[in-house]
Amino acid sequence: MLSFSKIIFTALVVIVVWQGFKLFNRAKQVPKNDQPKQTRSEKKSKAGSAPQEMEKCPNCGVYHAEGFAHRCDG
């Protein structure tokens, strides 16, 4: 009985440590992999000529780049 609970306790500790390590690794990786990528693409789209924001034409409903000359086709 005592040894059984000891094994369970050990397994629980191992699982908790393992999960904690996994979470710690993930929390460490996410800001490193995701955030610089997002800010970099944001900067790129802002600096480049790629259309960043789309605007819906109130007349024909066509989406076009904001500030871009748009002609409605009847």
Ligand SMILES: [Zn+2]
């Ligand atoms: Zn239009």
